Amino acid sequence: ECDLGYVVYCTKGLTIELEGENTLTNNESESAGIYADGNLTIGGEGSVAISADEGCILSDDLTIKDSCTVTADSLIWAATLTVQDDCALTLDGTDGISVYDDFVVTGGTVIITVNGDDDDGVYASDNVVISGGSVTVTAGNHGIYSHTGTVTISGGKVDVTAPNDN
Numbered sequence: 001e002c003d004l005g006y007v008v009y010c011t012k013g014l015t016i017e018l019e020g021e022n023t024l025t026n027n028e029s030e031s032a033g034i035y036a037d038g039n040l041t042i043g044g045e046g047s048v049a050i051s052a053d054e055g056c057i058l059s060d061d062l063t064i065k066d067s068c069t070v071t072a073d074s075l076i077w078a079a080t081l082t083v084q085d086d087c088a089l090t091l092d093g094t095d096g097i098s099v100y101d102d103f104v105v106t107g108g109t110v111i112i113t114v115n116g117d118d119d120d121g122v123y124a125s126d127n128v129v130i131s132g133g134s135v136t137v138t139a140g141n142h143g144i145y146s147h148t149g150t151v152t153i154s155g156g157k158v159d160v161t162a163p164n165d166n
Helices: none
Strands: 006-010 014-016 021-028 032-036 040-044 047-052 055-064 070-071 077-085 088-093 097-099 104-105 109-112 122-124 129-139 144-146 149-161
Touching: 006 014, 006 021, 014 032, 014 047, 014 070, 047 055, 055 070, 104 122, 122 129, 129 144, 144 149
Parallel strands: 006 032, 014 040, 021 047, 032 055, 040 055, 047 070, 055 077, 070 088, 077 097, 077 104, 088 109, 097 122, 104 129, 109 129, 122 144, 129 149
Antiparallel strands: none
């Protein structure tokens, strides 16, 4: 753990290849799990469970791939988030996924459960593109929300439960 309140802190891009079962926990106030000041790729055959107060993953472009499993209990923030291959991404907490640009799912399984009444499951400033895989979202506000772009579903399976479904 570093002085800035992150379990993993990188001042440039970072690639994490998961093997076996891994846990990253940061219970300090205003703490985070993984921060990459650049692109972050998480892949491999293993799993990681991330628990942090303010955000589990913060990066520029985030790619989750291969057959890894990523589980988080708070905000995932990235410029662009891409989920592909046979990976699994599960977020269960009070915040969802927030991307500055695009949220893209071409494969794998994404399960998002947001417990806050006013929170979105997926918030994308630009586009949401789902062309494969499975996406399940339960949220208190919008399930999947694109602020200025479009939501395009051309494949895969999508199941959204939210009072403001879009």
